[in-house]
Amino acid sequence: MKKPHVVIVGAGFGGVYTAQHLVPYVKKGLIDVTIINQTNYFLFTPLLHEVATGGLSGRSVTESIRHIFAGTGVLFHQGTVESVDIKKRELVVDGKHMSYDYVVLATGAVTNFYGIKGAKEHSLVLKNLSDAVEIRERIIDAFEDTSSVDIAEKRKKDLTFVVVGGGATGVEMAAEMAEFIDMLYSRYFDGASTIQKDDISIHLINMGAEVLSMLDQTLRIKAARRLEALGVTLHMNTSVTEVTSDRVTLSDGSSIDTSFVFWAGGIMPISPACISSSEPVCIGGKFVVDTFLRMKGEMDVFVLGDTACVETPDNKGYPALAQIAVRQAKIVAYNIMASLGHQPLRVFSYVVRGTLVSLGQWYAIGQVFGMTFSGKIMWWVWRTVYLFNFHSWVKRFKIAFEWTEGLFTSRDITKLR
């Protein structure tokens, strides 16, 4: 007899963990599971900023999807899902049709530029591995290309780095960039080029009054102080109104001459817009799902992670975090099997247990169960927590080795392109 076919679109945190929870049922021969992803690897996004600043190699933050599911019976298909036809229970992957009994949409999010003029065209983002590699190369290029420039104004413009967004991604990147840039200058360019220390500047632009608005105020203040100590100039209560190839214009009327703008201003979900459904399923690009994580009005379509908008009593939904996607994955897998067995489904409800933010080497801040922590021990905890979120021990050992090596050696500045 034909087994029910579960197709999971997206092999990020939501997709991979859902498939892992379904493995026992695949092994028992109860269902077939296919996972589809654009790349053939799972990307550990929380450590991408370390790749962008030479702390980790790209290989460290990726895990082969085939390796994760080797021997489990879960099938992997590398490709892009172009459309999902809910009525026909069919999706199209790179022109080929695939039928399903249950589909799980875990396609994640992309950067949101909020329609700000020039932002999309002239900003760097950090969503995938190639973004991280590009940022690293652009920072190194800025130094290499300026190393023999005699005109101070030109050096200043080329060595001005702007980070937009005071959330976790913007703050972690600004701190790592500050340390990377300081290392580049003091170790390789000071005295060996025309570059002077005061040619270099890093700016963080934030719309709110403080960075990391989701954390307790004591931590927000500590984060701001740490960034300033690392040499980052903070522009609070300020938004970007335009980005060009050589300038960022700010809401207070001022502007910063730069050709390096890193945008961490927000995200918007990737909802395969081509989905065909009679229901109005999207709010702000996110699929509205019920508390069982089923797309509203659809019994066999589950959505989770950054692309899901879960109905909550306060209508606030959940933040776009890996820990949310991972928790939702367990419920989605359970509910698929419960639906198949005509059993009651489980409701998803979750309170964020903790948030950890690294601020360069040897310093992190964290809020865990309402308590606040900061400093070296927190940084060690931050690293340990992330290490144990990788799927294989081999990967954990490799990263632990790279991190240990990084404590004694300088960051890698070889260009790959």
Ligand SMILES: Cc1cc2nc3c(=O)[nH]c(=O)nc-3n(C[C@H](O)[C@H](O)[C@H](O)COP(=O)(O)OP(=O)(O)OC[C@H]3O[C@@H](n4cnc5c(N)ncnc54)[C@H](O)[C@@H]3O)c2cc1C
């Ligand atoms: C730089 C950065 C740092 C972060 N740091 C943290 C952190 O410290 N802690 C935390 O909790 N969260 C963090 N996040 C957020 C976290 O990464 C996301 O919340 C989480 O990845 C969401 O999981 P997801 O499964 O919804 O999407 P993703 O993990 O983004 O996975 C989506 C997958 O779907 C694939 N895909 C998309 N469209 C298609 C398609 N049409 N066909 C096939 N495949 C497709 C993509 O290639 C991708 O592999 C960070 C995010 C970024 C970008």
